[in-house]
Amino acid sequence: MTSAPQNLTIYPDYCHALSPTIGKWVPLRATDIHGLQKVGMFCDQKPLFHYKNHPIKWVRVTGVIVAVDEYPGRNVYTVDDSSGMCVECVCVCVAPVPAPKMETIGVPTHLDQIASINQIATSISESKKQKGKAEGERKGNGGDKTAPSVQEPIVPWDIMDVGTVIKVKGRIGDFWKQRQVEVVKVEVLRSMDQEVKCWNEVMDFRKDVLGKHWVVSRGEEEKCRRERERELKGKGKRARDKGKDREEKRDEERDEVRRKRKEIERREEEGKRRKERNEAMNAQNKVNYPSLAARRAAAGKYDALGI
Template sequence: METPSYPAYCFKASPTHFTWVKISALDLQNLKRGIGVYYYLNHPIRYVYLAGLIVSRTEAPWHTILTLDDSSGETAEVVIKKQSMQSNETVEQVEQEEKEQEGYEKEVEEEGGGGGGGGGEVHISTTEKSILDISKLEVGVLVKIKGSITTFRTINRVQMERFEILADTNEEMCFLRDRTRYFVEVLSVPWKLSAEEVAQLHREAEQDEEELQAKRKRAERRVKKRARLEERERRVILKAYERRQSSYSII
Protein backbone atom coordinates (compact mmCIF):
# COMPACT_ATOMS: atom_id res chain seq x y z
CA MET A 1 0.00 0.00 0.00
CA GLU A 2 1.42 3.36 -1.04
CA THR A 3 2.26 5.68 1.85
CA PRO A 4 3.26 9.13 0.55
CA SER A 5 5.56 11.26 2.67
CA TYR A 6 4.78 14.92 3.29
CA PRO A 7 6.87 17.79 4.70
CA ALA A 8 6.13 19.21 8.15
CA TYR A 9 4.19 22.19 6.79
CA CYS A 10 1.49 19.74 5.67
CA PHE A 11 0.97 18.31 9.15
CA LYS A 12 -1.73 20.79 10.09
CA ALA A 13 -3.94 19.15 7.47
CA SER A 14 -3.44 15.72 9.04
CA PRO A 15 -6.33 14.16 11.00
CA THR A 16 -3.87 12.85 13.62
CA HIS A 17 -1.23 15.53 14.20
CA PHE A 18 -2.86 17.82 16.76
CA THR A 19 -5.39 15.54 18.44
CA TRP A 20 -5.55 12.78 21.04
CA VAL A 21 -5.12 9.66 18.91
CA LYS A 22 -6.91 6.61 20.32
CA ILE A 23 -4.34 3.86 20.03
CA SER A 24 -3.54 0.44 21.48
CA ALA A 25 -0.38 -0.45 23.37
CA LEU A 26 0.58 -2.72 20.47
CA ASP A 27 0.26 0.07 17.90
CA LEU A 28 2.09 2.45 20.25
CA GLN A 29 5.15 0.19 20.01
CA ASN A 30 4.81 0.12 16.21
CA LEU A 31 5.08 3.89 15.88
CA LYS A 32 8.16 5.05 13.99
CA ARG A 33 10.12 7.92 15.46
CA GLY A 34 10.69 11.05 13.38
CA ILE A 35 11.95 14.53 14.23
CA GLY A 36 9.64 15.82 16.95
CA VAL A 37 6.88 13.47 15.83
CA TYR A 38 6.01 9.78 15.53
CA TYR A 39 4.39 8.02 12.58
CA TYR A 40 1.85 5.27 12.06
CA LEU A 41 2.09 4.55 8.34
CA ASN A 42 2.48 8.18 7.24
CA HIS A 43 0.21 9.68 9.93
CA PRO A 44 2.13 12.17 12.11
CA ILE A 45 1.25 11.65 15.78
CA ARG A 46 2.25 13.66 18.84
CA TYR A 47 -0.43 12.85 21.42
CA VAL A 48 -2.04 9.51 22.26
CA TYR A 49 -5.06 8.28 24.20
CA LEU A 50 -5.07 4.81 25.79
CA ALA A 51 -7.25 2.82 28.16
CA GLY A 52 -6.56 -0.31 30.14
CA LEU A 53 -5.84 -1.99 33.45
CA ILE A 54 -2.92 -0.91 35.62
CA VAL A 55 -0.87 -4.07 36.23
CA SER A 56 2.15 -2.52 37.94
CA ARG A 57 3.31 0.71 39.54
CA THR A 58 7.00 1.47 40.00
CA GLU A 59 8.43 4.40 41.92
CA ALA A 60 11.72 5.91 40.73
CA PRO A 61 13.42 9.01 42.15
CA TRP A 62 12.25 11.33 39.39
CA HIS A 63 9.01 9.74 38.22
CA THR A 64 6.39 7.04 38.66
CA ILE A 65 5.92 4.39 35.98
CA LEU A 66 2.57 2.70 35.43
CA THR A 67 2.24 -0.38 33.24
CA LEU A 68 -1.05 -0.46 31.36
CA ASP A 69 -2.52 -3.66 29.89
CA ASP A 70 -5.19 -3.09 27.23
CA SER A 71 -5.40 -6.72 26.01
CA SER A 72 -3.80 -5.81 22.67
CA GLY A 73 -0.87 -8.18 23.12
CA GLU A 74 1.46 -5.47 24.45
CA THR A 75 1.60 -3.29 27.53
CA ALA A 76 2.26 0.44 27.65
CA GLU A 77 4.56 2.22 30.07
CA VAL A 78 3.12 5.49 31.37
CA VAL A 79 5.54 7.95 32.95
CA ILE A 80 4.46 10.63 35.42
CA LYS A 81 7.14 13.12 36.43
CA LYS A 82 7.75 14.11 40.04
CA GLN A 83 8.58 17.46 41.55
CA SER A 84 9.85 17.92 45.08
CA MET A 85 7.86 20.30 47.26
CA GLN A 86 10.57 20.39 49.93
CA SER A 87 12.59 23.07 48.13
CA ASN A 88 12.04 26.34 46.33
CA GLU A 89 13.11 24.90 43.00
CA THR A 90 11.06 25.65 39.92
CA VAL A 91 9.77 22.96 37.60
CA GLU A 92 12.43 23.97 35.06
CA GLN A 93 15.20 23.49 37.62
CA VAL A 94 13.84 20.08 38.55
CA GLU A 95 13.77 19.08 34.87
CA GLN A 96 17.39 20.21 34.49
CA GLU A 97 18.35 18.03 37.44
CA GLU A 98 16.52 15.13 35.81
CA LYS A 99 18.55 15.64 32.66
CA GLU A 100 21.82 15.80 34.57
CA GLN A 101 20.94 12.64 36.49
CA GLU A 102 19.75 10.71 33.43
CA GLY A 103 22.48 8.09 33.68
CA TYR A 104 21.64 7.33 37.30
CA GLU A 105 17.93 7.28 36.52
CA LYS A 106 18.42 4.67 33.79
CA GLU A 107 20.47 2.54 36.16
CA VAL A 108 17.71 2.66 38.77
CA GLU A 109 15.09 1.63 36.20
CA GLU A 110 17.19 -1.29 34.99
CA GLU A 111 17.38 -2.52 38.59
CA GLY A 112 13.59 -2.43 38.83
CA GLY A 113 12.85 0.91 40.42
CA GLY A 114 14.23 2.88 43.29
CA GLY A 115 13.28 5.32 45.96
CA GLY A 116 9.59 5.68 46.57
CA GLY A 117 7.37 8.68 46.19
CA GLY A 118 5.78 10.75 48.89
CA GLY A 119 7.79 12.83 51.30
CA GLY A 120 6.58 16.16 49.95
CA GLU A 121 6.62 15.19 46.28
CA VAL A 122 3.92 15.88 43.72
CA HIS A 123 3.42 14.55 40.22
CA ILE A 124 3.21 16.96 37.30
CA SER A 125 2.08 16.78 33.69
CA THR A 126 4.87 17.04 31.14
CA THR A 127 3.53 19.84 28.94
CA GLU A 128 1.18 21.92 31.08
CA LYS A 129 3.20 21.44 34.31
CA SER A 130 -0.05 21.04 36.24
CA ILE A 131 -0.18 18.93 39.40
CA LEU A 132 -1.58 15.40 38.98
CA ASP A 133 -3.04 13.50 41.93
CA ILE A 134 -2.33 9.89 41.00
CA SER A 135 -2.89 8.46 44.49
CA LYS A 136 -5.82 6.37 43.18
CA LEU A 137 -3.86 4.95 40.25
CA GLU A 138 -2.98 1.63 41.83
CA VAL A 139 -2.70 -1.90 40.46
CA GLY A 140 -6.12 -3.20 39.37
CA VAL A 141 -7.58 0.20 38.42
CA LEU A 142 -9.09 0.74 34.96
CA VAL A 143 -8.01 4.09 33.56
CA LYS A 144 -7.96 6.25 30.42
CA ILE A 145 -4.72 8.14 29.88
CA LYS A 146 -3.79 11.00 27.57
CA GLY A 147 -0.20 11.93 26.97
CA SER A 148 2.70 12.70 24.67
CA ILE A 149 5.08 10.08 23.31
CA THR A 150 8.68 9.52 24.30
CA THR A 151 11.19 6.72 23.76
CA PHE A 152 13.38 5.06 26.39
CA ARG A 153 15.96 2.91 24.65
CA THR A 154 13.75 1.13 22.09
CA ILE A 155 10.47 1.29 24.02
CA ASN A 156 7.84 3.89 23.18
CA ARG A 157 6.31 5.34 26.32
CA VAL A 158 3.53 7.74 27.22
CA GLN A 159 4.24 10.83 29.30
CA MET A 160 1.01 11.48 31.17
CA GLU A 161 -0.84 14.74 30.69
CA ARG A 162 -4.33 13.77 31.91
CA PHE A 163 -6.20 10.72 33.14
CA GLU A 164 -9.69 9.51 33.98
CA ILE A 165 -10.57 6.48 36.09
CA LEU A 166 -13.10 4.19 34.44
CA ALA A 167 -16.09 3.07 36.47
CA ASP A 168 -16.32 -0.44 35.00
CA THR A 169 -15.49 -2.65 32.03
CA ASN A 170 -18.48 -1.28 30.09
CA GLU A 171 -16.74 2.09 29.85
CA GLU A 172 -13.56 0.32 28.79
CA MET A 173 -15.45 -1.55 26.06
CA CYS A 174 -16.92 1.72 24.76
CA PHE A 175 -13.42 3.14 24.48
CA LEU A 176 -12.19 -0.01 22.72
CA ARG A 177 -15.02 0.24 20.18
CA ASP A 178 -14.15 3.87 19.48
CA ARG A 179 -10.46 2.97 19.21
CA THR A 180 -11.17 0.16 16.75
CA ARG A 181 -13.38 2.41 14.63
CA TYR A 182 -10.68 5.09 14.59
CA PHE A 183 -8.06 2.54 13.55
CA VAL A 184 -10.20 1.21 10.70
CA GLU A 185 -11.34 4.61 9.42
CA VAL A 186 -8.17 6.66 9.98
CA LEU A 187 -4.95 5.00 11.13
CA SER A 188 -5.02 1.98 8.83
CA VAL A 189 -5.64 4.16 5.76
CA PRO A 190 -2.61 6.08 4.41
CA TRP A 191 -3.01 9.84 4.65
CA LYS A 192 -3.17 11.41 1.21
CA LEU A 193 -3.19 14.96 -0.09
CA SER A 194 -3.66 16.15 -3.64
CA ALA A 195 -0.94 18.14 -5.39
CA GLU A 196 -3.17 21.22 -5.14
CA GLU A 197 -3.55 20.77 -1.37
CA VAL A 198 0.22 20.41 -0.91
CA ALA A 199 0.83 23.53 -3.00
CA GLN A 200 -1.73 25.49 -0.97
CA LEU A 201 -0.18 24.36 2.32
CA HIS A 202 3.24 25.37 0.99
CA ARG A 203 1.95 28.85 0.14
CA GLU A 204 0.41 29.15 3.60
CA ALA A 205 3.70 28.07 5.18
CA GLU A 206 5.57 30.72 3.19
CA GLN A 207 3.04 33.36 4.22
CA ASP A 208 3.38 32.30 7.86
CA GLU A 209 7.16 32.57 7.58
CA GLU A 210 6.90 36.02 6.00
CA GLU A 211 4.57 37.17 8.78
CA LEU A 212 6.95 35.76 11.38
CA GLN A 213 9.91 37.55 9.81
CA ALA A 214 7.93 40.80 9.67
CA LYS A 215 6.98 40.41 13.33
CA ARG A 216 10.63 39.82 14.25
CA LYS A 217 11.71 42.92 12.32
CA ARG A 218 9.05 45.02 14.06
CA ALA A 219 10.25 43.72 17.41
CA GLU A 220 13.87 44.52 16.49
CA ARG A 221 12.86 48.05 15.47
CA ARG A 222 11.06 48.54 18.78
CA VAL A 223 14.14 47.37 20.68
CA LYS A 224 16.41 49.71 18.71
CA LYS A 225 14.01 52.63 19.17
CA ARG A 226 13.86 51.98 22.91
CA ALA A 227 17.66 51.82 23.03
CA ARG A 228 17.94 55.16 21.19
CA LEU A 229 15.46 56.80 23.58
CA GLU A 230 17.29 55.42 26.59
CA GLU A 231 20.61 56.66 25.19
CA ARG A 232 19.12 60.11 24.54
CA GLU A 233 17.73 60.22 28.07
CA ARG A 234 21.09 59.12 29.46
CA ARG A 235 22.85 61.95 27.61
CA VAL A 236 20.31 64.52 28.85
CA ILE A 237 20.81 63.36 32.43
CA LEU A 238 24.60 63.37 31.98
CA LYS A 239 24.61 66.93 30.58
CA ALA A 240 22.38 68.13 33.42
CA TYR A 241 24.76 66.53 35.90
CA GLU A 242 27.80 68.13 34.23
CA ARG A 243 26.15 71.58 34.28
CA ARG A 244 25.37 71.17 37.96
CA GLN A 245 28.94 70.14 38.68
CA SER A 246 30.22 73.17 36.72
CA SER A 247 28.01 75.53 38.71
CA TYR A 248 29.36 74.08 41.95
CA SER A 249 32.93 74.64 40.71
CA ILE A 250 32.24 78.33 39.94
CA ILE A 251 30.81 78.87 43.41
Protein backbone atom coordinates in the same frame (compact mmCIF):
# COMPACT_ATOMS: atom_id res chain seq x y z
CA MET B 1 16.46 6.58 13.84
CA THR B 2 13.76 4.57 12.13
CA SER B 3 13.31 5.37 8.46
CA ALA B 4 10.02 6.44 6.95
CA PRO B 5 7.65 3.80 5.57
CA GLN B 6 8.20 3.07 1.91
CA ASN B 7 5.80 4.35 -0.75
CA LEU B 8 4.31 6.81 1.74
CA THR B 9 4.53 10.57 1.57
CA ILE B 10 5.56 12.18 4.86
CA TYR B 11 4.15 15.68 4.68
CA PRO B 12 5.98 18.66 6.23
CA ASP B 13 4.85 20.13 9.51
CA TYR B 14 3.02 23.05 7.87
CA CYS B 15 0.48 20.51 6.59
CA HIS B 16 -0.28 19.14 10.07
CA ALA B 17 -3.27 21.46 10.43
CA LEU B 18 -5.01 19.18 7.92
CA SER B 19 -4.07 15.97 9.73
CA PRO B 20 -6.91 13.91 11.28
CA THR B 21 -4.59 12.67 14.06
CA ILE B 22 -2.11 15.32 15.18
CA GLY B 23 -4.43 17.22 17.50
CA LYS B 24 -6.59 14.36 18.79
CA TRP B 25 -6.44 11.65 21.44
CA VAL B 26 -5.71 8.79 19.05
CA PRO B 27 -7.06 5.48 20.44
CA LEU B 28 -4.29 2.91 19.96
CA ARG B 29 -3.32 -0.55 21.13
CA ALA B 30 -0.06 -1.17 22.94
CA THR B 31 1.31 -2.95 19.87
CA ASP B 32 0.48 0.09 17.76
CA ILE B 33 2.30 2.38 20.17
CA HIS B 34 5.45 0.24 20.03
CA GLY B 35 5.17 0.20 16.23
CA LEU B 36 5.22 3.99 15.84
CA GLN B 37 8.15 5.27 13.81
CA LYS B 38 10.48 8.25 13.91
CA VAL B 39 10.97 10.04 10.63
CA GLY B 40 13.20 12.90 11.72
CA MET B 41 10.42 15.36 12.51
CA PHE B 42 10.13 17.20 15.81
CA CYS B 43 7.37 18.98 17.72
CA ASP B 44 8.13 21.10 20.81
CA GLN B 45 11.77 19.89 20.70
CA LYS B 46 10.62 16.25 20.94
CA PRO B 47 10.49 13.55 18.26
CA LEU B 48 7.20 13.34 16.42
CA PHE B 49 6.07 9.76 15.78
CA HIS B 50 4.14 8.45 12.81
CA TYR B 51 1.72 5.60 12.20
CA LYS B 52 2.24 4.99 8.50
CA ASN B 53 2.22 8.61 7.37
CA HIS B 54 -0.13 9.87 10.10
CA PRO B 55 1.66 12.17 12.59
CA ILE B 56 0.69 11.24 16.16
CA LYS B 57 1.38 13.28 19.27
CA TRP B 58 -1.42 12.41 21.73
CA VAL B 59 -2.70 8.87 22.33
CA ARG B 60 -5.26 7.02 24.40
CA VAL B 61 -4.80 3.45 25.62
CA THR B 62 -7.13 1.24 27.66
CA GLY B 63 -6.08 -1.73 29.75
CA VAL B 64 -5.44 -3.21 33.17
CA ILE B 65 -2.55 -2.28 35.44
CA VAL B 66 -0.24 -5.28 35.85
CA ALA B 67 2.70 -3.60 37.61
CA VAL B 68 3.44 -0.42 39.57
CA ASP B 69 6.96 0.99 39.97
CA GLU B 70 7.46 3.99 42.23
CA TYR B 71 10.42 6.32 41.76
CA PRO B 72 11.25 9.71 43.27
CA GLY B 73 8.94 12.19 41.56
CA ARG B 74 7.22 9.73 39.23
CA ASN B 75 5.26 6.49 39.11
CA VAL B 76 5.36 4.01 36.25
CA TYR B 77 2.23 1.92 35.61
CA THR B 78 2.57 -1.02 33.24
CA VAL B 79 -0.70 -1.44 31.32
CA ASP B 80 -1.74 -4.65 29.52
CA ASP B 81 -4.46 -4.24 26.89
CA SER B 82 -4.43 -7.88 25.70
CA SER B 83 -2.92 -6.90 22.34
CA GLY B 84 0.19 -9.01 22.88
CA MET B 85 2.37 -6.26 24.41
CA CYS B 86 2.33 -4.00 27.45
CA VAL B 87 3.05 -0.30 27.56
CA GLU B 88 4.54 1.79 30.36
CA CYS B 89 2.57 4.87 31.44
CA VAL B 90 4.75 7.40 33.25
CA CYS B 91 3.06 9.77 35.73
CA VAL B 92 4.75 12.78 37.25
CA CYS B 93 3.90 12.27 40.91
CA VAL B 94 2.11 15.29 42.33
CA ALA B 95 0.10 13.36 44.92
CA PRO B 96 0.01 15.03 48.35
CA VAL B 97 2.37 13.47 50.85
CA PRO B 98 0.42 12.27 53.91
CA ALA B 99 1.37 13.95 57.16
CA PRO B 100 3.33 11.71 59.54
CA LYS B 101 1.29 10.47 62.45
CA MET B 102 2.37 11.62 65.90
CA GLU B 103 3.25 9.04 68.43
CA THR B 104 0.62 9.03 71.14
CA ILE B 105 3.04 7.76 73.78
CA GLY B 106 4.62 10.67 75.61
CA VAL B 107 2.79 13.33 73.57
CA PRO B 108 0.50 15.76 75.38
CA THR B 109 -3.19 15.35 74.57
CA HIS B 110 -3.66 18.88 73.26
CA LEU B 111 -0.79 18.51 70.77
CA ASP B 112 -2.28 15.27 69.47
CA GLN B 113 -5.64 16.99 69.00
CA ILE B 114 -4.01 19.89 67.09
CA ALA B 115 -2.27 17.45 64.75
CA SER B 116 -5.56 15.65 64.09
CA ILE B 117 -7.34 18.93 63.31
CA ASN B 118 -4.58 19.97 60.89
CA GLN B 119 -4.72 16.62 59.14
CA ILE B 120 -8.52 16.84 58.75
CA ALA B 121 -8.23 20.37 57.37
CA THR B 122 -5.63 19.25 54.83
CA SER B 123 -7.83 16.36 53.71
CA ILE B 124 -10.83 18.69 53.27
CA SER B 125 -8.71 21.14 51.26
CA GLU B 126 -7.44 18.40 48.95
CA SER B 127 -10.95 17.01 48.44
CA LYS B 128 -12.25 20.48 47.53
CA LYS B 129 -9.40 20.93 45.07
CA GLN B 130 -10.12 17.61 43.37
CA LYS B 131 -13.84 18.43 43.27
CA GLY B 132 -13.09 21.79 41.68
CA LYS B 133 -10.94 20.16 39.01
CA ALA B 134 -13.64 17.62 38.21
CA GLU B 135 -16.29 20.35 38.05
CA GLY B 136 -14.10 22.46 35.79
CA GLU B 137 -13.50 19.53 33.49
CA ARG B 138 -17.22 18.80 33.27
CA LYS B 139 -17.94 22.43 32.38
CA GLY B 140 -15.23 22.70 29.78
CA ASN B 141 -12.49 23.72 32.20
CA GLY B 142 -14.55 26.67 33.35
CA GLY B 143 -14.02 26.06 37.07
CA ASP B 144 -10.30 25.19 36.86
CA LYS B 145 -7.95 27.63 35.19
CA THR B 146 -5.09 25.11 35.08
CA ALA B 147 -5.52 22.51 32.34
CA PRO B 148 -3.96 19.08 32.88
CA SER B 149 -0.54 18.49 31.36
CA VAL B 150 2.35 16.05 31.49
CA GLN B 151 3.84 18.01 34.39
CA GLU B 152 0.51 18.27 36.26
CA PRO B 153 -1.55 15.19 35.33
CA ILE B 154 -4.97 14.30 36.65
CA VAL B 155 -4.57 10.89 38.29
CA PRO B 156 -6.75 9.15 40.92
CA TRP B 157 -3.73 8.15 42.99
CA ASP B 158 -5.65 6.44 45.78
CA ILE B 159 -7.19 3.76 43.55
CA MET B 160 -4.35 3.25 41.07
CA ASP B 161 -3.19 -0.29 41.84
CA VAL B 162 -2.56 -3.65 40.21
CA GLY B 163 -5.78 -5.01 38.68
CA THR B 164 -7.39 -1.61 38.06
CA VAL B 165 -8.79 -1.08 34.55
CA ILE B 166 -7.89 2.40 33.35
CA LYS B 167 -8.11 4.66 30.32
CA VAL B 168 -4.92 6.64 29.89
CA LYS B 169 -4.50 9.82 27.85
CA GLY B 170 -1.02 11.11 27.26
CA ARG B 171 1.84 11.96 24.97
CA ILE B 172 4.13 9.52 23.22
CA GLY B 173 7.58 9.38 24.78
CA ASP B 174 10.77 7.46 24.13
CA PHE B 175 13.01 6.05 26.89
CA TRP B 176 15.97 3.89 25.94
CA LYS B 177 14.36 3.15 22.55
CA GLN B 178 11.24 1.97 24.37
CA ARG B 179 7.91 3.67 23.66
CA GLN B 180 6.11 5.09 26.67
CA VAL B 181 3.03 7.17 27.39
CA GLU B 182 3.65 10.39 29.33
CA VAL B 183 0.39 10.60 31.27
CA VAL B 184 -1.84 13.67 31.12
CA LYS B 185 -5.04 12.14 32.49
CA VAL B 186 -6.15 8.76 33.88
CA GLU B 187 -9.75 7.60 34.17
CA VAL B 188 -10.76 4.43 36.02
CA LEU B 189 -13.28 2.30 34.14
CA ARG B 190 -15.99 1.04 36.48
CA SER B 191 -17.82 -1.36 34.19
CA MET B 192 -17.32 -3.73 31.29
CA ASP B 193 -19.53 -1.56 29.08
CA GLN B 194 -17.06 1.33 29.34
CA GLU B 195 -14.16 -0.94 28.43
CA VAL B 196 -16.03 -2.40 25.44
CA LYS B 197 -16.90 1.11 24.26
CA CYS B 198 -13.22 2.07 24.33
CA TRP B 199 -12.27 -1.03 22.34
CA ASN B 200 -14.92 -0.25 19.75
CA GLU B 201 -13.52 3.27 19.40
CA VAL B 202 -10.05 1.79 18.82
CA MET B 203 -11.32 -0.50 16.05
CA ASP B 204 -13.47 2.18 14.41
CA PHE B 205 -10.66 4.76 14.39
CA ARG B 206 -8.25 2.18 13.02
CA LYS B 207 -10.69 1.31 10.23
CA ASP B 208 -11.81 4.83 9.32
CA VAL B 209 -8.58 6.82 9.77
CA LEU B 210 -5.41 4.85 10.46
CA GLY B 211 -6.25 2.14 7.92
CA LYS B 212 -6.08 4.72 5.13
CA HIS B 213 -3.14 6.74 3.92
CA TRP B 214 -3.25 10.44 4.68
CA VAL B 215 -3.38 12.28 1.37
CA VAL B 216 -2.92 16.01 0.88
CA SER B 217 -3.45 17.45 -2.57
CA ARG B 218 -0.81 19.61 -4.21
CA GLY B 219 -3.08 22.63 -3.99
CA GLU B 220 -3.64 22.19 -0.26
CA GLU B 221 0.06 21.61 0.37
CA GLU B 222 0.98 24.71 -1.61
CA LYS B 223 -1.61 26.74 0.29
CA CYS B 224 -0.23 25.57 3.64
CA ARG B 225 3.30 26.35 2.48
CA ARG B 226 2.34 29.92 1.49
CA GLU B 227 0.60 30.44 4.81
CA ARG B 228 3.71 29.29 6.66
CA GLU B 229 5.88 31.61 4.57
CA ARG B 230 3.57 34.53 5.33
CA GLU B 231 3.69 33.62 8.99
CA LEU B 232 7.49 33.48 8.99
CA LYS B 233 7.68 36.78 7.10
CA GLY B 234 5.33 38.33 9.61
CA LYS B 235 7.47 37.05 12.47
CA GLY B 236 10.59 38.35 10.73
CA LYS B 237 8.99 41.75 10.18
CA ARG B 238 7.87 41.91 13.80
CA ALA B 239 11.37 40.93 14.90
CA ARG B 240 12.87 43.65 12.68
CA ASP B 241 10.38 46.20 13.98
CA LYS B 242 11.23 45.22 17.55
CA GLY B 243 14.94 45.53 16.76
CA LYS B 244 14.35 48.92 15.16
CA ASP B 245 12.34 50.07 18.17
CA ARG B 246 15.09 48.91 20.51
CA GLU B 247 17.71 50.74 18.42
CA GLU B 248 15.63 53.93 18.43
CA LYS B 249 15.17 53.64 22.18
CA ARG B 250 18.91 53.23 22.66
CA ASP B 251 19.52 56.30 20.46
CA GLU B 252 17.06 58.32 22.52
CA GLU B 253 18.73 57.20 25.72
CA ARG B 254 22.16 58.17 24.37
CA ASP B 255 20.82 61.59 23.26
CA GLU B 256 19.33 62.11 26.71
CA VAL B 257 22.64 61.26 28.36
CA ARG B 258 24.49 63.69 26.05
CA ARG B 259 21.95 66.42 26.78
CA LYS B 260 22.29 65.96 30.53
CA ARG B 261 26.08 65.92 30.28
CA LYS B 262 26.06 69.16 28.28
CA GLU B 263 23.69 70.76 30.78
CA ILE B 264 25.99 69.81 33.65
CA GLU B 265 29.04 71.16 31.79
CA ARG B 266 27.18 74.41 31.01
CA ARG B 267 26.24 74.90 34.66
CA GLU B 268 29.77 74.19 35.78
CA GLU B 269 31.12 76.70 33.26
CA GLU B 270 28.64 79.36 34.37
CA GLY B 271 29.55 78.77 38.01
CA LYS B 272 33.23 79.05 37.17
CA ARG B 273 32.77 82.35 35.27
CA ARG B 274 30.60 83.75 38.07
CA LYS B 275 33.24 82.92 40.63
CA GLU B 276 36.00 84.55 38.55
CA ARG B 277 33.88 87.68 38.02
CA ASN B 278 33.18 88.01 41.77
CA GLU B 279 36.85 87.60 42.61
CA ALA B 280 37.79 90.30 40.10
CA MET B 281 35.20 92.75 41.48
CA ASN B 282 36.41 92.20 45.04
CA ALA B 283 40.02 92.91 44.00
CA GLN B 284 39.03 96.18 42.25
CA ASN B 285 36.84 97.50 45.10
CA LYS B 286 39.19 96.58 47.89
CA VAL B 287 41.08 99.89 47.59
CA ASN B 288 37.87 101.93 47.84
CA TYR B 289 36.83 100.49 51.18
CA PRO B 290 38.79 101.08 54.45
CA SER B 291 39.84 98.18 56.57
CA LEU B 292 37.82 96.95 59.50
CA ALA B 293 40.18 98.62 62.02
CA ALA B 294 39.86 101.94 60.19
CA ARG B 295 36.10 101.71 60.18
CA ARG B 296 36.07 100.97 63.94
CA ALA B 297 38.38 103.90 64.70
CA ALA B 298 36.24 106.21 62.60
CA ALA B 299 33.14 105.03 64.35
CA GLY B 300 34.63 105.75 67.83
CA LYS B 301 35.86 109.22 66.91
CA TYR B 302 32.39 110.64 66.52
CA ASP B 303 30.65 108.82 69.39
CA ALA B 304 30.76 111.86 71.63
CA LEU B 305 28.94 113.93 69.07
CA GLY B 306 26.13 111.42 68.92
CA ILE B 307 26.60 110.94 65.24
